[in-house]
Amino acid sequence: MSANGAPPLLELNAVDTYYGQIHILQALSIRIAAGELVCLLGGNASGKSTTLKTILGIVQPRNGTVSIEGEDVTKRPTSYRIARGLAIVPENRRLFAPMTVLENLEMGAYLRGGGSKEDFDRVYELFPRVYERRTQLAGTLSGGEQQMVAMGRALMSRPRLLLMDEPSMGLAPILVERNFEIIKQVHESGVAILVVEQNANVSLSIADRGYVLSTGRLVLEGKAAELRENDDLRKAYLGH
């Protein structure tokens, strides 16, 4: 994938994930190079969340490997993978509601000892609003602010690959657009991003490449621009 022959930042190689007897991910292979913005599209029950769980090590694949920069981490725990440069903005944000914004950010950098001043400054620079709200309880923020804190919390661990689980979920359309602008901004600061989305339109507009999942199988992959022109995808997701 990479032009210079370096191993990709994240690679899923022929992964099969089961929940008990149910075969969820079927021979799924995904590659993300450093600095890329990739989106993973799929409808309900297509295996998007399971893919993320497999990447993070919350579920173990039965076959196949997950590797970060060429290192096989399939058997490694979640904390190891986070330490190797992964971070996630979970679906519905999942902030720690009764804790302050500051404490939430600190928890994001748990493995790095709670984060240095530069880490906090970086987040505040991206999201001045978060700085204003830093002493407030996370649960009292508005939806858009919570999304910023969730992203800030993930960035606190200085990830090289940021996983975004359904960033448009539960947000008003205007906030979704702003959200994706923020994603773009974070991406431009040098972080590779994997956006997992149902909303193909917005995701493809900012992504470099895209994968399309359907019932646990990869049905399409390619450059974002090409995918947007793809008739099947247009019928299925873009609605025109």
Next chain:
Amino acid sequence: MSEWLPPESESPEEAVPTTGPAVGRDEWVAREGERRVSRAGWAGTVEERLRRVPWWAWLMLFVAAGSLMPVFESSGYVRLVGFNTVVYMMLALGLNLVVGWGGLLDLGYIAFFGVGSYVYAIFDSAKFGYHVPSILIIPAATIVGALVGLLVGLPSRRLSGDYLAIVTLFFLELFETVATNGNQIFGHDITGGSFGISTVFPLSFAGHTLAVQHNGIFAVSYYYLAIVMFVIVYVSLFFVNNSRTGRAWRSLREDPLAAEVMGMPVNWLKLTSFATGAGVAALAGTISTALNASVYPLNFSPVVLITLYAMVILGGSGSQPGVVVGAFLVSVLLQVLQDPGQARVLFYLVIVVGVIAAYRVSVRLAIVAASTAVFGIATHAIAASFHHSWVDGAHGGLAGVLANWVVVPERLTPWVGQVAYLLLLVGMLCATQLRGRLRLVTLPPTLYLAAFVWENQMIPNPGPARYIVLGLLLIVLMIVRPNGLLGERRVEIN
């Protein structure tokens, strides 16, 4: 879409969107802070001032008040109650660490109290002939308690809710069984069996023994030592709670999955919380055993565990000052309520405070108070007009004063009391379930009935009465403050 609908709110203006797209439930929640600050009048000012008093000032005030107790109270009994209360406070702090911060339902907590007690008793008693210096045995017992906690926690691998509760409950049973039958483990006597160990040495530091009794009454030095231990535990737990680990515990309690994907070592964090709590319990066990000079398996029955949970829940699980106040209240209450006269004062105090807390200082409060008084006077007058013996049952003190208001007959036909009791239960249900004007109407008769039942049914039977008052207190509290006395109001996302 329902997420964007305005929330159900009593005052419509709060739900009206004002700015931008970020309206709806979130915005409404966001104004919670503004609304709280804007409470007008002197009550709001006082509340705001009190909020600014630093935690250590409260602690110093509390400890100073506690330390002065023996100066004014020379009764050995009261001092002993004071000592037990401080031990309960320590236990509550430890349980709060596990339940309130770690979010782990530990039903075997009291067993770790037992571990500390037995370690002290075994290595510092005439029964086995050991006499390890207190300066060594106290930390050692604490560490052993924490290690046992670690061992109990380890097998229940993911340490989640129900599984942990069952495993720890099993451990408590196991502990009791071992303690009760410990006099014949492979032919060796280790725990003294059901008779326990009754020849435990008092604490001794550098060859100087702290006598348990002084001139025949409880030696106050143990009380002060317990306070010192309590302060140490309180302050260190305060700093732990405000450390990264403390915050990690709380985030874990809030959302284990989110905590895990932040890279937190979830199981390890749970284990440390569990084991630290166990260590605190074991520490409390050492001084308690040294004072009582004995230890029995029955000291660690589930009743003690339930009392402890009542303390933590009443005070506000998760709040350090809260559980201390909770422990203080429950421990003192259980003693105070043994005396009918004191129980009476307390009973009316609970009711008055409950009603005030429900209505705050308002017109409605005045209405309730006035109508309850009028209702009582009227009932009393009607009863007196039938026959003077109907209102002649009480004399002297608070009871005599109240008898001008409550109907206390010389002899009460049993069924009247029972019917009144049932009516009271109905009235209580109505008063808690109804809202607004209906509640205003049902409350005065209910309050009067409560007084009637109390004077005629409870006072003659103080045994069950004290648990009923305690239960009542818990019910009132859970209605008025669902998160305990000093517990934080929960803020929910989404």
